[in-house]
Amino acid sequence: MITWWCVALEKPWTWSWIPYPGIWIATMLPIAGYLVAVRRHPGPTDRRRLALFLGGMAAFWVASDWPLGALGAGYLASAHMLQFLLYTLVAAPLILLGTPEWLASRLTTRLRIEKAVSWLGRSPVTCAVIYNVILLATHAPATVEVLRRSQIGSFAMDILWLVAGMILWLPVRSPLPEGRVGSVWVRMSYLFLATGIVAIIPASLLTFTTNPVYAIYELAPRVGALSAREDQQIAGILMKLATIPVVWTTIGIMWFRFARQEEARA
C-alpha cells in the first residue's frame, strides 16, 4: 500500500528509504505552475526570484519528505521541531521572496483572497496572533498525538505550518507591495515580537520538564542513543534558539537597507 505523506509508523526506525509520492506531487505542482506562469509572462525571467522560489520549495520538500518528515512524524520531537522551523523560517519567506508581484496578484485575484492578503500584510498584530495561535495549537501534545497518527492529519499539520510561516512573513515581505507594513521600525519590531515572545512558553516547557510531553515520541522506538527526554530538550532549545539567526539577520538587512536609503536621501 502506498503511503502518500509521512506519518507515525509504529515500527523501529531504519535508514531504509521510503517513497512518499504525495510529497513529491505537493512539491512539483507549485514548481510546474510557477515555471509555466513565468514562461507565459512577457519579459525576461527574473532568475534571482526563480532561485529564491525554488529554494523555498526545496526547503518544503526537505522538511516534508524522508528522512526528516518521517522522523518528525513518528520518532523524534527534535525532528518535528526542525520541520516546523524549516517551514516557517526558510520555506515560507523564500517562497514569498521568490513570487513576483504580478504572479501574486494574479493568484490571489483568482483565489479571491487579494483583499484579505493585502489586509493581513498591513495588520502585523493580526498576523502575530494567527502565527502564535498556530504555533501553540500545533505544538500542543493532544494535537501532535492526533494529527501525526494519520496521513491526512500529518499533511494538514505540515501545510498549516507553511501557511503560518507565510502569514508571519507577510507584513515584512508580502509580494503585494500594498499589502506590506510601510515603516521599517514597525517591521523590525514586529518580527522580533512575533517570533520571540510566545515561543518561549512551549520552548521552556519542552526544555525544562522532567518527563516527556509528547506520547507519540516518548513511546516510539528510540533512534540511536537519544533518550526521549534528551530529544525533547533538543526540540525546546531549537525552538528557542533557531529563530535568532534568521530573525536577527533579517532585522539587520532591513536596518542596513533603511540606513542606506536614508544616506542616499541625505
Next chain:
Amino acid sequence: MRLRQVLVISGMTLAACAGGINDGRLQGTVIEDPQPNPAFVLTDTRGEPYDFAARTEGKLTLLYFGYTNCPDICPVHLAQIAEVLEQYPRLERETAVVFVSVDPQRDTPEVLRGFLDNFSTRFVGLTGSPEELGAAQVAADVPPATITGQGPDYTVDHAGWVIAYAPDGLGHAIYPFGTRQSVWSNDLQTLATITGESG
C-alpha cells in the same frame, strides 16, 4: 475565587508535567490481590544461577518477560524504565530490573547482556531452558510465550507488561506497553515506600 482556582489548577498541571507531584497513589494497573515474588531459579548473564525470590527480597523489583529481537515493545519498555531511573540515582541503586528472555534459542547470555547494556548495565538478564522459562512464567502468573512464524526471523508472542514488586515482597501493579514516564516516575517512588513495616 475563580482566578485563584485557575492559578492553582495551572500550577498543578505544570508541576505534574515537570514530574513534581507524587500523590502516593499508584497510576499503573493495581493488582487487587497482591501476589508474592514468584519463586524460580534461572541463569544470569554471567552464567550463574539467579534465585529470583531470594535475590530480590526487600527490593523494589520490576520483572519483565521479553526477548532481544523484539522490534518495539521490549526496547521501549526498557528505555522508559532506564530513563526514569536515571533521574533518581538512589532509587536506581535500590531497584532490581529483571528481564527474563523467553527466546532461549537466540538469547544467549552474551546476546542478552549486550542488549541490556544498551539501556543499563544494572539490568539483570535471565535465561534458562524452555522448561525452566515456562515454569518461571507460570510462577509469575503471565501467559507462556509462544513462537510465531518460521525461519530465523520468527517472532515471540509474550506478555507485554512489567510486573512491579514492592520491597514488601508483593506484586502491587502491572504496567502495559504505553506506560508514560510520568506514571513510572510517580509509581516507582510510591512503590519504593511500600515496605513490610508500612504495609
